[in-house]
Amino acid sequence: MTFKDLGLIEPILRAVTEIGYTSPTPIQEQSIPILLKKKDLLGCAQTGTGKTAAFTIPILQHLATEKQSSQRRQIKALIVTPTRELALQIEENIKEYGKYTNLKSTVIFGGVNQNPQVNKLRQGIDILVATPGRLLDLIGQGFITLSHIEYFVLDEADQMLDMGFIHDIKKIIAKLPKERQSLFFSATMAKPIVDLSNQILGHPEKVTIKPQQTTAEKVEQSVYMVSKEDKIKLLEDLMEARNAKSVLVFSRTKHGANKIVKLLERDGIKAAAIHGNKTQAARVKALNGFKDGSIRVLVATDIAARGIDVEELELVVNHDLPNIPETYVHRIGRTGRAKASGEAISFCSAEERSWLRDIQKLIQTDIPLVTDHPYHDTSPEEAPPKQGGGGGRRQGGGGNRKPQGGGGKRPQRSSKPRR
Numbered sequence: 001m002t003f004k005d006l007g008l009i010e011p012i013l014r015a016v017t018e019i020g021y022t023s024p025t026p027i028q029e030q031s032i033p034i035l036l037k038k039k040d041l042l043g044c045a046q047t048g049t050g051k052t053a054a055f056t057i058p059i060l061q062h063l064a065t066e067k068q069s070s071q072r073r074q075i076k077a078l079i080v081t082p083t084r085e086l087a088l089q090i091e092e093n094i095k096e097y098g099k100y101t102n103l104k105s106t107v108i109f110g111g112v113n114q115n116p117q118v119n120k121l122r123q124g125i126d127i128l129v130a131t132p133g134r135l136l137d138l139i140g141q142g143f144i145t146l147s148h149i150e151y152f153v154l155d156e157a158d159q160m161l162d163m164g165f166i167h168d169i170k171k172i173i174a175k176l177p178k179e180r181q182s183l184f185f186s187a188t189m190a191k192p193i194v195d196l197s198n199q200i201l202g203h204p205e206k207v208t209i210k211p212q213q214t215t216a217e218k219v220e221q222s223v224y225m226v227s228k229e230d231k232i233k234l235l236e237d238l239m240e241a242r243n244a245k246s247v248l249v250f251s252r253t254k255h256g257a258n259k260i261v262k263l264l265e266r267d268g269i270k271a272a273a274i275h276g277n278k279t280q281a282a283r284v285k286a287l288n289g290f291k292d293g294s295i296r297v298l299v300a301t302d303i304a305a306r307g308i309d310v311e312e313l314e315l316v317v318n319h320d321l322p323n324i325p326e327t328y329v330h331r332i333g334r335t336g337r338a339k340a341s342g343e344a345i346s347f348c349s350a351e352e353r354s355w356l357r358d359i360q361k362l363i364q365t366d367i368p369l370v371t372d373h374p375y376h377d378t379s380p381e382e383a384p385p386k387q388g389g390g391g392g393r394r395q396g397g398g399g400n401r402k403p404q405g406g407g408g409k410r411p412q413r414s415s416k417p418r419r
């Protein structure tokens, strides 16, 4: 199945191809046809499944193909999501997927001055991504009207309820036109969530996607305790000892990614880096080289790794551990896709040990420790490195993440509603 098979229009296909998505994820494959038929959808899926593209792409397509009125732009699509980080991420994706349409979007959330948001709204927009509190504030002040909404998405409904947004949601629903397409997403479907969905949706189609964490179970994982300074030597040794044809190495920083590539190339290993400082052309070239086998090692930061989808990826190496445990699951989920299993090796320095603990809590497994190597590091634990550089994108300005306790399911977001 390709995006073209799903019936997407050329401007969207072009944008999706440029990002590097080669095929739709299961939720996209199942939801996009339903949504293009303008049916309501009840989606049981969590972050990491490709859900954002599943709901934003059909909305973009509908709006891009609708006749534009000559009057001022009115908000025609509303996406309500519980946190500022998620809102920012969704709007960023809309901008990427809608790059070749002339649709306009913006994002509003609480905790910041409303004026820049109001100015954007005044310019006229088609798609609004919002957190509930700020949305109601700006409706109350007369800056937003929902009377032209044709598409409504309630995202992460379970988290909305956990965060006490139920009354806000009900107020928002009451302001929507009756005639609309509605989409409702939740990672879980407990009774209060189903009740809420019944108030929003009319005869919805249902799509359920299993959590991504199951991928982690298919991947053979190991961890090496190694000092920061010795990581590159360990990587060089591993590359020499194994003949994995395609290896994806994750680096926390862009600078680190460049350094790794330089050292691997010095050893005669074909390598390339992809990160935010590389041009689009350089990224595409690196990705294509990786896919056709002319580049053996691709070194990426998490942001740049979005969209990397290589069927035969044999090995993922976490040269640096991510500070967000869910990012680990996303990273290692890139191997073991086409084949029955894949392998993921992680390097852990004294300052990354608390992150390793968080990861192990999330995946509810102790990752087997390999001690039989020349760089085994037994020095005492150190405080984690300061954030910045190539950390997880979804966290936006989210700052340090606290351990979540066993079996957490989603990326941690703020625990209090922001208005």
Ligand code: AMP
Pocket: 020, 021, 022, 023, 024, 025, 028, 046, 047, 048, 049, 050, 051, 052, 053, 306, 307, 308, 309
């Ligand atoms: P989401 O569940 O929407 O948060 O998406 C999780 C990640 O998957 C994001 O980094 C997306 O950019 C990426 N993604 C979404 N759709 C695809 C696709 N069809 N192929 C590869 N990556 C994708």
